[in-house]
Amino acid sequence: MKKNIMNIGRLWKIGLCFGVTIGLASCSNDEAGAVEDEVGVATEETATFGGETGLAEEATVAGVEEDAFYSDLNTTGLYEEWDANDDNLLDENEYYGAFYDTWDINDDNQLDENEWNTAVNDYGFAGNDTWVWTGWDTNNDNLIDENEFGAGLGNTAMFTDWDANNDSVLEEREYADGIYALWVEGDDDGILDEEEYNDIYVRYYDMDVVQYIPERG
Ligand SMILES: [Ca+2]
Numbered sequence: 001m002k003k004n005i006m007n008i009g010r011l012w013k014i015g016l017c018f019g020v021t022i023g024l025a026s027c028s029n030d031e032a033g034a035v036e037d038e039v040g041v042a043t044e045e046t047a048t049f050g051g052e053t054g055l056a057e058e059a060t061v062a063g064v065e066e067d068a069f070y071s072d073l074n075t076t077g078l079y080e081e082w083d084a085n086d087d088n089l090l091d092e093n094e095y096y097g098a099f100y101d102t103w104d105i106n107d108d109n110q111l112d113e114n115e116w117n118t119a120v121n122d123y124g125f126a127g128n129d130t131w132v133w134t135g136w137d138t139n140n141d142n143l144i145d146e147n148e149f150g151a152g153l154g155n156t157a158m159f160t161d162w163d164a165n166n167d168s169v170l171e172e173r174e175y176a177d178g179i180y181a182l183w184v185e186g187d188d189d190g191i192l193d194e195e196e197y198n199d200i201y202v203r204y205y206d207m208d209v210v211q212y213i214p215e216r217g
């Protein structure tokens, strides 16, 4: 009689152990010959619940990303225009021309001080000692022509910095990523939201819209 009760007790316990969780230390310890079987078996180890550890809370900031800019720039066809020798790459001179063309917002082939100040600010060079108007306008005619611009840009390390794969030319993606990084640099909080992006994009790349009003005195 006693034996029967014991057996039932053991079965009962083993069943419970399997039912709760396999691998709990308390189950495997007292296997054989334990007399007092039903010591609180039913209540132990129920609270451990290895459920999901919360949700990933990401503060998603709405910023326009570099892929979008690359794609937008691509649709303008400007890169092909800048690529004077049609090898689908920008060498260093083509790069200077591209930059100059972009900053010459009113498209008169001259860079005046207003265009310069606007761009220096937009592209994150404000307060940078390398980007000083008088240092670039070397003949002091109060304009920066393309040669002066190329010379000035050549004194920076930008071309080599942008040339991510070090082949001494810029493919469109390298060029786009370089520009995008500067815009982010020039932005107040480093995130180009839709409005900021549109504003700067239209200023430099949308040729159908006359954005710039020269304020020559
Ligand atoms: Ca080229």
Ligand SMILES: [Ca+2]
Pocket: 104, 105, 106, 107, 108, 109, 110, 111, 112, 115
């Ligand atoms: Ca101009």
Ligand SMILES: [Ca+2]
Pocket: 136, 137, 138, 139, 140, 141, 142, 143, 144, 145, 148
């Ligand atoms: Ca000049």
Ligand SMILES: [Ca+2]
Pocket: 163, 164, 165, 166, 167, 168, 169, 170, 171, 174
């Ligand atoms: Ca390259």
